[in-house]
Amino acid sequence: MTDAIDTAVLPRLDDSLYGIETRGVSAWFGDRKVLDRVSLSMTAGQVTALIGPSGCGKSTYLRILNRMHEMVRGASLSGEVLLAGTDVYAAGRRPADVRRRIGMVFQRPNPFPAMSIYDNVASGLKLAGIRTDREHRDHLVESSLQAAGLWQEVSNRLRSPGGSLSGGQQQRLCIARSLAVSPDVLLMDEPCSALDPTSTRRVEETIAELRGRLTIVIVTHNMQQAQRVSQSCAFFLASHDTPGRIVEAGPTDRLFGAPADQRTADYVNGRFG
Template structure:
């Protein structure tokens, strides 16, 4: 199978919520093993677009998706991949840290592995969980209480548990929907450092409404406004010499 050099390629993507046209003819190419930030004001359709990359919009019957999304060269909507396979390859971290409250820290990570039969033995499961927690920088903090419920963890720790849950599946792409929006500054810093670390092995798509964060962690950035792609490119270039007046206004805080 021919693999594309791009992790995700979006062509002429249109998304409708009922009669609302929320994403308008967007084209994007997300290179492999980079951090790609999607920024824009709240309510501009960033999160909706992100959910179209792992077919999470299938959950909502009112949503229509037109256009194509390719994952490493394979079309995720009309190709031979079903939604479960897509979601296995594209991990997702949410705005509100949501480890499952009825599962222990250990089982939160084990769940996806077991359901998708990604490990063959209990030993492998243990190893994979330890590996994921280490990668997420959480191992030292939880290694003695793997059977505790996540309710005892801080917001930042919960979010890193969610990241460990995703990493354990060894996805190719990790999508993060404003992962630090509900986390305190210290916790946010740790997660930003982690994003930097993770891009060595994964393609990361980061949605944020905070331009400073995009500037700190991303290699590429796309600016979305009212459902349209205003411009996209290397982070350094967009932040120093944006082509669009709209981008400039946004970056200088004149557009909310």
């Protein structure tokens, strides 16, 4: 017997693309302020790269976008995070619903190692509370693996453990798991930092293939990667006595080719950080 399809929670069936925007976002861990009044608009269907030295608040900002910041004891924030014009922190908005629409891929691949490749992807549906029948689930697993650039490599071993895949394949499996619930936005926190150059290239190719289908925000310390994959860029900076803030944001080619701020020019040309 198959599960009933719950049409109330199935992903949207239209082709709309949504950007994400923050207005005056500040963040604290206890009494320590780590971000100061960050306002940034991330264009729908494009890749926005967040760059800057370690400790300037990029990953904290990324986690604020899908309400993971509040999971840290003592963490707090102010400001607005707008998806489709609605604040994701508005009263009555459930964090689980926000995270279904704004997915996350972490620095290190985190598939369920003993769970099969198929079940790893399908687990995204279960975690999001999406109930569907087997035929539809099969379709979502296949289409998600195809979108993540992994289908041809695993289609004949879907029942093999996810932990049997290489590091780069595991990262693309995690991308497929996020895509299975049809998010509007995909957040990526240094997704290639633990990967070899070949695996990095495949993940970057996957990002390029996903561009135009959803909005992607990526944190990276690799300046060449930021130039290769993103259309817009935001440079974060902090010091020992001031919280992180955006120095400059705009089209990637301008930030790297003709930055308006000397600190941006120094950073992207490797003179600090």
